[in-house]
Amino acid sequence: MAKKPKSDRRIFHNNEDCPVRNVVAQIGDKWSLLILFALVDGSDRFNALKSRIEGISQRMLTQTLRDLEREGYVNRTVYPEVPVRVEYALTELGRDLVKPLYKLVCWADEHQQEIHRARRSYDEKS
Amino acid sequence: MAKKPKSDRRIFHNNEDCPVRNVVAQIGDKWSLLILFALVDGSDRFNALKSRIEGISQRMLTQTLRDLEREGYVNRTVYPEVPVRVEYALTELGRDLVKPLYKLVCWADEHQQEIHRARRSYDEKS
DNA sequence: CAGCATCCGCCACGATACTG
DNA sequence: CAGTATCGTGGCGGATGCTG
Numbered sequence: 001m002a003k004k005p006k007s008d009r010r011i012f013h014n015n016e017d018c019p020v021r022n023v024v025a026q027i028g029d030k031w032s033l034l035i036l037f038a039l040v041d042g043s044d045r046f047n048a049l050k051s052r053i054e055g056i057s058q059r060m061l062t063q064t065l066r067d068l069e070r071e072g073y074v075n076r077t078v079y080p081e082v083p084v085r086v087e088y089a090l091t092e093l094g095r096d097l098v099k100p101l102y103k104l105v106c107w108a109d110e111h112q113q114e115i116h117r118a119r120r121s122y123d124e125k126s
Numbered sequence: 127m128a129k130k131p132k133s134d135r136r137i138f139h140n141n142e143d144c145p146v147r148n149v150v151a152q153i154g155d156k157w158s159l160l161i162l163f164a165l166v167d168g169s170d171r172f173n174a175l176k177s178r179i180e181g182i183s184q185r186m187l188t189q190t191l192r193d194l195e196r197e198g199y200v201n202r203t204v205y206p207e208v209p210v211r212v213e214y215a216l217t218e219l220g221r222d223l224v225k226p227l228y229k230l231v232c233w234a235d236e237h238q239q240e241i242h243r244a245r246r247s248y249d250e251k252s
Numbered sequence: 253c254a255g256c257a258t259c260c261g262c263c264a265c266g267a268t269a270c271t272g
Numbered sequence: 273c274a275g276t277a278t279c280g281t282g283g284c285g286g287a288t289g290c291t292g
Binding site: 021027029093104107113 | 136143145149159160163164180191219225230235236237243244249
């Protein structure tokens, strides 16, 4: 039996059932990964997150947190004190997602040297 | 001894040594993942890739392949026939990168239902 | 066949000002 | 403190036409 022809692979279809496209759509933006990893060690407040994630604007932090909440990765809890306190935490799904993400980040960390070498070699040739 | 304060974690710094930002920068774009997975089963030609990856333009395929080549994930081989034939294949580094990526995609695939539920639930509330 | 060059729309993202 | 609202812009990416 021959293996499936490549063109049959569902993975490349242009719809919301394609897992690869889903991954890119959900965590391929500029800030999602950073926020997820910022919450790995426990819940945190809005402004604390903002100062820990270097370079993020208020607008993008709010927006990305809303997206992550919508996907079910993050919980938002409001404590009606004065002044108000809002805590963000990973859901169980979020903690679970971080596992494969962590593997990926570790991989990238371990292979930084190789990649830098490849880049230099490529740039020299051109 | 207490654990490191969160703000100390190198992971969030805004420079090219941050592995999380590196990951996002390298494969967070619209097409890199799709191309990498398109090459998992073996090398392929430019136009074959183009037709297998639904929706990609010639311009973006060229550009993303060049980036992936520069990072050392993809090899480009020109066969000087007439007409010319160009084959793209994963390097060893590329094949290695796909492993953690594959775990991630599988995770997303397995949890699609949960995520869809979370989304619907979130949308109803608002 | 495998591309490069050019033009251009759009929207992700940042900056700033204001509010419950 | 934790956001909204509004505006401006760079650059990602699509469309089209041309070449070795």
